[in-house]
Amino acid sequence: MSAIYKHSFLTIAASAAPGDQAGFLGERKILPGRKLKADIPCLPHRVVEMRQIHDPNARRSQTDLQENPLNARAWAFQEHLVPARFLDFCSSETTWECKRATWSEGGFEVKSIGYNSIYRKEYQQNLEDGDPDTLYQFWAYRILTEYAPLKISFEADRLSALSAVASEMQQRTGDKYLAGLWAGDLLRGLTWFSGFRSLGWLPAEYRAPSWSWASIESTRLLFDFGYDSRPEFVSKGLTAVVLEAECQPVGVSLTGRVQGGFITLRGRWCRQILHFGRESYPTSASPDESSDYYFLEGLPGTGSVELGEFRPDTTLEVRSYQAAGGMTRQYLQRSRLRHSVEAGLNINHPVYCVGIAEQTNGWCDTFTFLVLDHAEGKEDTYQRLGLAYISSTYVPSGWIKSMEVSDFTIV
Known part of the structure; x- marks a missing residue:
């Protein structure tokens, strides 16, 4: 799994599709907008119509998971992070991710901060530049807290569906992997709790x-x-x-x-x-x-x-x-x-x-x-x-x- 996605030239995700039998290139959801009066002489009607853009940082929010079901699936988590390039067809826009940037259709670069969703750029930068303690923190406070609540059809697959990300972390740290935790950071790993x-x-x-x-x-x-x-x-x-x-x-x-x-x-x-x-x-x-x-x-x-x-x-x-x-x-x-x-x-x-x-x-x-x-x-x-x-x-x-x-x- 890790090798397949890691060495793909481009991975395309149909996040807005409810399943593999449904299409995703139909009419998209248009976010509500409003008309603003503007005293600008060059405008024929002196009205500017502004449309709200999708907030890419809201990935895996409750609204996002309802409109983009793929983002709620555990197996899709590593399929999102491991590839070098990721093109995502969402309900209201298309986003692009690679090792150096994440761009939304609205023209803005997405910056993942705090509890917001992990993007490919952040993931790659941590793998390349993070020291062991930084990587352990990234694993516990970012990867696991986002991954663990995701839906999975077969409960037995919970560890398997994260194995590609774990393999890349293991190559970087050289540490022993222990059922979702790391031997070199085991005491921190034991401090998990379910809310x-x-x-x-x-x-x-x-x-x-x-x-x-x-x-x-x-x-x-x-x-x-x-x-x-x-x-x-x-x-x-x-x-x-x-x-x-x-x-x-x-x-x-x-x-x-x-x-x-x-x-x-x-x-x-x-x-x-x-x-x-x-x-x-x-x-x-x-x-x-x-x-x-x-x-x-x-x-x-x-x-x-x-x-x-x-x-x-x-x-x-x-x-x-x-x-x-x-x-x-x-x-x-x-x-x-x-x-x-x-x-x-x-x-x-x-x-x-x-x-x-x-x-x-x-x-x-x-x-x-x-x-x-x-x-x-x-x-x-x-x-x-x-x-x-x-x-x-x-x-x-x-x-x-x-x-x-x-x-x-x-x-």
């Missing part, structure tokens, strides 16, 4: 280890922006150490599907009790409107500090298994359900919180914890449930240094 109030859900079949963003489907994917791995930013001793990380690919491709994988972290940890609650909003339009949420509190009798915000990856479910000696034990499992259920109200379960990163914003630190529980029937391995945070303002002196240091193997 603030929007939870993800498990795909129908196994797709990636629980620590990878690719293990779930979500409508949004974000990473901690304050993360910095440089020694001068790691001051409190909470940042974990990656001891080992491996993935088992399906087939020969190292950037495609995986059938398993694990990471082993060494870090400071504490125990917390995970609860499920329901928060009502009496001022809302509907008096019955409520929001389901999960929260953590310190384990009684341990002197553990209560962690603040908890962001679960998905709705959580309590499961049971038969342990050695015939004992029945419970564990928390991420769910395939897209919304919380009443059964969640019974959650009152201890979990492991492993410190993985520190964020510095200039006036206080925020500590990020990976929230884990035992994997099914395995006392020596763990699965990821989400992330938790606490501000250094609420951390008593000496608490971090008093935390136990252990190794955790996460699958």
Whole structure:
């Protein structure tokens, strides 16, 4: 896939077409305009008719995805970035992209800024000129946050549909690719979360280890922006150490599907009790409107500090298994359900919180914890449930240094 698109002379996209059986050269949408009176003698009617032009920076906005369905497809993402030249037939105009520029039909060069869509020029400049840390940031904060929410017909293809971009990044960095993350930037990679109030859900079949963003489907994917791995930013001793990380690919491709994988972290940890609650909003339009949420509190009798915000990856479910000696034990499992259920109200379960990163914003630190529980029937391995945070303002002196240091193997 990477070689085919990379070495094509020109790639043409019919973004406005709803499918491969539909045409795209019909009548285009004309954006609304208005007539302005102008006191210009050379104009016969002294009226200027101005037509609104399409804003190319609005690519993958909600309106754009409705009018240009191809932009919402995961497979089309890499087919857009990898080619040297890209001609796009959109609903209201045609755009041109190459390694040096992106031009709209209105005659303006498109400049991708912040959260706006990635264009070929930006992608190529990062590959050619970016140092490793710049490339890691580009991968997490730009490529993955734009790619992960895109639609895909077969859930199992989520990693495969990004393999061409991953292959080019791997050639540039020489790093080991781990189910959508990079070994050289793994701690930053672990700080992903699926929005603030929007939870993800498990795909129908196994797709990636629980620590990878690719293990779930979500409508949004974000990473901690304050993360910095440089020694001068790691001051409190909470940042974990990656001891080992491996993935088992399906087939020969190292950037495609995986059938398993694990990471082993060494870090400071504490125990917390995970609860499920329901928060009502009496001022809302509907008096019955409520929001389901999960929260953590310190384990009684341990002197553990209560962690603040908890962001679960998905709705959580309590499961049971038969342990050695015939004992029945419970564990928390991420769910395939897209919304919380009443059964969640019974959650009152201890979990492991492993410190993985520190964020510095200039006036206080925020500590990020990976929230884990035992994997099914395995006392020596763990699965990821989400992330938790606490501000250094609420951390008593000496608490971090008093935390136990252990190794955790996460699958």
